[in-house]
Amino acid sequence: MEKRIAEEIYYLMELGRRFEYAAKEHYMTGEISGFLHLDIGQEALSVAAMRAFDHGDVFTTYREHIMAIARGIEPKAVMAELFGKTTGVSGGKGGSMHLFDPTHFFYGGDAIVGGHLPNAVGCAYARKLEKAGHGVMAVFGDGATNGGAFFESLNIASAWKLPVLFLCENNRYAIGTEITRVAPFLEQAKKAEPYMPTMEVDGMDAVAVYEAVSEARDYIEKGHGPIFVEAFTCRYEGHSMSDAGTYRSPQEMQICKAKDPIERMKKYLKEYYNMEDAYFDEVGKKAQAAVDTAVEFAAQSPEPEAAALFEHVFCKECSDVVS
Amino acid sequence: MLYREALNRAIDECMAVDEKVVILGEDVGRYGGSYRVSEGLVAKYGEARCIDTPIAELSIVGNAVGMAIGGLRPIAEIMTANFSLLAFDQIINHASKLHYMSNGKIRLPMVVRFPQGVSKQLAAQHSESYEQMLSAVPGLIVWAASDVNYAYHALKQAILMDDPVLFIEHELLYNKKGEVDVDTPLDPFKARIVKEGKDLTIVSYLKMVDDVMTAVPTIEKELGISCEVIDLQSLNPIDHATLEASIKKTGRLVVVEEDHYTGGYGAQIVSFAAEKLFYALDAAPLRLAGEDVPIPYNRSLELASIPTPEKIAARIVEWGKSNGL
Numbered sequence: 001m002e003k004r005i006a007e008e009i010y011y012l013m014e015l016g017r018r019f020e021y022a023a024k025e026h027y028m029t030g031e032i033s034g035f036l037h038l039d040i041g042q043e044a045l046s047v048a049a050m051r052a053f054d055h056g057d058v059f060t061t062y063r064e065h066i067m068a069i070a071r072g073i074e075p076k077a078v079m080a081e082l083f084g085k086t087t088g089v090s091g092g093k094g095g096s097m098h099l100f101d102p103t104h105f106f107y108g109g110d111a112i113v114g115g116h117l118p119n120a121v122g123c124a125y126a127r128k129l130e131k132a133g134h135g136v137m138a139v140f141g142d143g144a145t146n147g148g149a150f151f152e153s154l155n156i157a158s159a160w161k162l163p164v165l166f167l168c169e170n171n172r173y174a175i176g177t178e179i180t181r182v183a184p185f186l187e188q189a190k191k192a193e194p195y196m197p198t199m200e201v202d203g204m205d206a207v208a209v210y211e212a213v214s215e216a217r218d219y220i221e222k223g224h225g226p227i228f229v230e231a232f233t234c235r236y237e238g239h240s241m242s243d244a245g246t247y248r249s250p251q252e253m254q255i256c257k258a259k260d261p262i263e264r265m266k267k268y269l270k271e272y273y274n275m276e277d278a279y280f281d282e283v284g285k286k287a288q289a290a291v292d293t294a295v296e297f298a299a300q301s302p303e304p305e306a307a308a309l310f311e312h313v314f315c316k317e318c319s320d321v322v323s
Numbered sequence: 324m325l326y327r328e329a330l331n332r333a334i335d336e337c338m339a340v341d342e343k344v345v346i347l348g349e350d351v352g353r354y355g356g357s358y359r360v361s362e363g364l365v366a367k368y369g370e371a372r373c374i375d376t377p378i379a380e381l382s383i384v385g386n387a388v389g390m391a392i393g394g395l396r397p398i399a400e401i402m403t404a405n406f407s408l409l410a411f412d413q414i415i416n417h418a419s420k421l422h423y424m425s426n427g428k429i430r431l432p433m434v435v436r437f438p439q440g441v442s443k444q445l446a447a448q449h450s451e452s453y454e455q456m457l458s459a460v461p462g463l464i465v466w467a468a469s470d471v472n473y474a475y476h477a478l479k480q481a482i483l484m485d486d487p488v489l490f491i492e493h494e495l496l497y498n499k500k501g502e503v504d505v506d507t508p509l510d511p512f513k514a515r516i517v518k519e520g521k522d523l524t525i526v527s528y529l530k531m532v533d534d535v536m537t538a539v540p541t542i543e544k545e546l547g548i549s550c551e552v553i554d555l556q557s558l559n560p561i562d563h564a565t566l567e568a569s570i571k572k573t574g575r576l577v578v579v580e581e582d583h584y585t586g587g588y589g590a591q592i593v594s595f596a597a598e599k600l601f602y603a604l605d606a607a608p609l610r611l612a613g614e615d616v617p618i619p620y621n622r623s624l625e626l627a628s629i630p631t632p633e634k635i636a637a638r639i640v641e642w643g644k645s646n647g648l
Contacts, residue, residue, distance in 0.1 A: 057393065091426030100425035107392055107429065112416050118382045119417060122389020122397070129345075129371055129395070136389075149412075152382040159377070312427035313462050315485040 001207050003273050007283075009051055009206050010265045013043040014287035016066035017262060019075055020237075022291050023065065023082055023096075027241050031299065032082045034095050035111075037063040041236035044206035044261030045169055046070060049231075052213035053137045053165065056221075057127070059120040060139040062097035062111040063235075067139070071106045073099065075290055076297035085301035092304045093312070113174075114144035117153040117166075124162040124226075135163025135220040137213075143174030145188040154226075158195035161225035165216045166192065168230045169203060175239040176247040192228035203231030204259040207268055234259065326468070327497040329475035330360045330436075332505075334398060337482040338368050341396065344482060347374035348383055348400030357402050358438060358497045380406050384413035384435055388421070391433040396482060403494070404439030404453050418487040419462035430485045434478070440530055440581050441629050442494035447617035450625075452582035454529075457489050458559040458591070465559040466511055467491040469532040471501025473556055477511035491558075493530040514562040516569070520549035522648060524569040525639070526592050527579040528555040535579050537632035538639070545636075546643045558588065563595060570596055574605035575646070577639055581629050584612040606646035611638055 001009075020038045027036050039046055043066055050058070050070035060067055065082070069075050073089055081088030082096050089099050090109075098109040107123070110116035120138035127135055144150055145168060157164040168188050172179050180186050189198035197219070201212040209231055216227045234256040238245040269275040324332070338344045346352075346361055352375040355362035365373040376383050380401055387397040401407045407414065414435060421429045439452045458465045464486050468474040474492070481488035517532060518539065523546075527535045532554045539550050551569050555561065570576055576596050578589035593608045613629045630638075 059389075090424060090428070093426050094424045098424045100421070100428050102392075102425075102428050108421070108425075110417075112412060115385070115412055115416060118385020118413065119389035119392060121382065122386030122391075123393035124389070125374075125386060126390045126393025126395045149381055149385065152377075152379045152385075155377065156379070156382055156386065312423045312425075314464065315422060315427070315430055 001210060005051065005210070006207070006265070006269055006273065009047050009210065010269060011283050011287060012047040012051070012070045013206065013262050013265060014283055015075065015290055016043045016047060016069060018287050018291045019065060019069065019079070019294065022295050023079070024241070026083070026295065032096070033084070034097070035062070036082070036096050036241045037239065038237040038241070039063050039066045039235070041256065041261070042169060042171065042203065042233045044265065045203040045209055045231050045233050048206040048209035049137070049139065049167055049213045052210045053217050056134040056217070057105045057107065057123050057136045058139070059107050059116045059123070059136065060109065061113070061116070061141060062109065064099055064109050065096065068099045068101070068106060072104045073101050073106060075294040079294035079298040080301050083298040083301070084303070085298055086304045086308070087297070087301040091308065093308070114140060114147040114149040116140070117144070117149050121153045121157050121162060121164055124157065124164045125160065128162055133221060135165060135217070137165040137167055139167045139169065141174070142168060142170040142172060142179045142188050145191055146183055151191070154192055154195045157226040161223070163220035163223070164226040165213070165220050166226060166228045167213065168228070169233055170230055171233045171235045173239070173247070175243065178247070187230065189228055189230040196226045196228055198228040198230065201229060201231045203233030204261045204264065206261055206265050324471060324501065324503045325497070326471050326474050326499040326501065327358055327360050329471045329501070329503050330478055330492070331362060331364070332503075333475050333478035333482070334361065335364060335367070337479060338364065338372065342372070343394060344396045344398065345372045345374060345390065346398045346400065347376050347387060349376055349378055349402050351375060351400050356400065358494070360400070360497070380409035381413055384410035384418065387433045387435065388413060388417045388431060391431040392429060396432045398434045398436065398482060401435060401437035403449050404437050405448050405451050407435070407437050407453060414457065414463065414489070415460050419460045422486070423462055431487045432485045434481045434488045434490050436490040436492060438492040438494045438497070440493045440495070441618055441625060444620050444622055444625060446620040450618035454491055454558050455582050455586055455588040458588060462487070463559065464488045464557075465491065466557050467529045467555070469496070469529050469554050469556070470515060471499060472503050473509065473511070473515065475503045475505070476509045477556070480511045491529065495530050499533075512557045512560065512562060514556055514565040515554040516565070517552040517554050518550065520551035520573065522548035522573055523550045523575045523577065523643070524553060524573045525550055525577045525579060526553045526555060526566065526589070528558065529581065531579045531581050531630060534630060534632045534635055538636035541636040542639050542643070545640045546648045548643070548648055561591070561595070566592065566595065567600060570600050571603045574603060575648070576604065576608040577611065577642070578608065579611045579630055579635055581613055583615050584610065585615050587612045609639070609642045611635055
C-alpha cells in the first residue's frame, strides 16, 4: 500500500475511534440521545473500504459515523448531527443513524436492516443506464443476510449485471444473536455464491480490506456485474449504547481485541515505512484535536428552529410544477 | 380516450421528452402491463427504460427509490394494491422519509402506481384498498384518479415532481371513457366538483365517484333536493378549502368510500368536518364504506361487502329523511 494512503487510513482510524469514544462520552452526559451504534473495533473496515471505494455511490447502515467521515464528510457535521443540531449533516433531523450527504455520494445511514440494499441496486441500475463508469457499494452486517431484501438484491443485481459491490461486515452478532444460531453457516458469502463471485477478507486488517475492496471496485467498474466481499470483524462495544453485551464472554472479547485494527496498522507503518513513535503521537494528537473541535462545534451549534419541524416533509418545488 | 390510454399517454409523453423517465414492474415491458397501461412503450423506448422486474415488490419500489437517488425518474407499477404490502417498508420507511431525514438533501422524483379495490370476484387477496394506511404517511403524496382527464394530467405532474407520489387507480376504471383536454393543465392537489348542488355534499373518490353519480338522480328525486358531489382526487394532502366551501353551503355531509369502515379513509373527512365545521353542519355526517370483512369471492357476498349505487341511494335517502331533508 502506498505510504500516502496508509497514513491517511491510519489517521482516519485514529480519528474514528476517538470520535466514537467522544460520542459515547456525550451520550453518557445526555447531549446525544436515541440509539447510538459505535463502530469501535471495526475501524479498519469502515475506513479502508471507504478510501478504496473513493468514487461511486455508498449506501450503508446505521453504524456509519466513521464511514461518513472517511467518505469526506466533516467530523463536526457528523458530531453536530449526533447532538441533533441544525449544523448537523442532516440538519438534526436524522441523528446518528441517518447521515446523508449526496455531495459525497453518501446515502445513509439506513436503520431498517437490509432495507437499503434494494436502493443500492436501483442506484446501480441508474449508473449502468447512464454508463457512469462507476458503481455502488452497499455495506451491511451479517444480520441483514437473512432477510428477503438481501436475497432479492442479490438476484436482481446478478440477473441484470449491475455494478454493485456488496460488502458484508460480519461481526457475528445481530444485536445479541450469534449468526450461526439463525443461519446454517458462519460465512454469509456462501449465500451469494450462486449469483456472483465472492471474496473473503480479514476485516481487522486495513491493508487487506483496502486491497480487497479496490479489486472488487475494479471488477464492478469493468461491467462484469456485482461482487460480494465478506469482511470478518469484531465490534468492541454493544450493538448500541443500550446493549450491555452480556452475550459475549470476556475470553471472546480478549481474542477479539488482540486483533486490534489500529495496532495492526501501526505495526504495518512501522514495518514498511519505518514510522516512529513520535509520528504516532503526532497523529493521535491531530486526531484528538479534530474530535475536540467537532464536539465543541456541536455543543455550540444552535438547536433547529421550531419551523424546521415542517420543512422538507415535501420537496419545496412540488407545488410549483402546476402551471 | 380510455382511462388506461390516458395513463399511457401521460407516461409516453414524459418518456419522450426526458430519457431519465423509466418504468419498472411486473410485466410492464414486453407484456405491456397487466392492465395495458404501458402498452407499446417498450417498442418506443426499449427494455432498458421499460423494465420487466421479477415478482419482488419490495425490490420494485426499493429499486425505484435507488433509481431516483441515482438521478432517474422511475414509475413503479405494482400489479394490485394487495401486493404493495410487500413494498410497504420501501414506501413508508424509505420513499416517504428520505427527503425529511436528509433535511431535504435527497430528492425522490418517483411514482408508485397501483390499482386497488373490488373488481369482479378476485377474492380477499386481490380486492383491497390501502389509501387509508398510505394517506397517513407524512411525506407521501397520494392521488386517486377517478376522472380520465385527471388521470392524464395528474400522472404527468406526478412524474414531473420531485416528491414521491402514490398514484392510485381502480381495476374497474381502466376501460372508462372520458374526454382529455391535453392543453389545459389542472392542479392535481385540488378536489373536483363533479356536480354542483345546494342541499347535501357527497364526498367520494376513485370508483365510488361514479357509483355516487349513478345514485344521485334517485337521491335528488326521492328527497327533492340537489346534491353537490366532490371527487377528492388528492387524498394527501387534502384540499380542505373545497370541502369547507361546500359543507358550509349545504350544511350536510356524506362520505362514500370503498375501503373498510373501521379506520377507513372517510373518517378523516368526517373528523375534519366535526372539528372545524361543527356549527356549519345541520346534521351528523354519514359514512358509507365497505363492511369490516375480507372481500369474499362469491359475487353476491362481494357486492354486499361494499357500497353499490343502489345501496348508496337507499342509505342516503333513509338518512336524509330522518335528518330534515
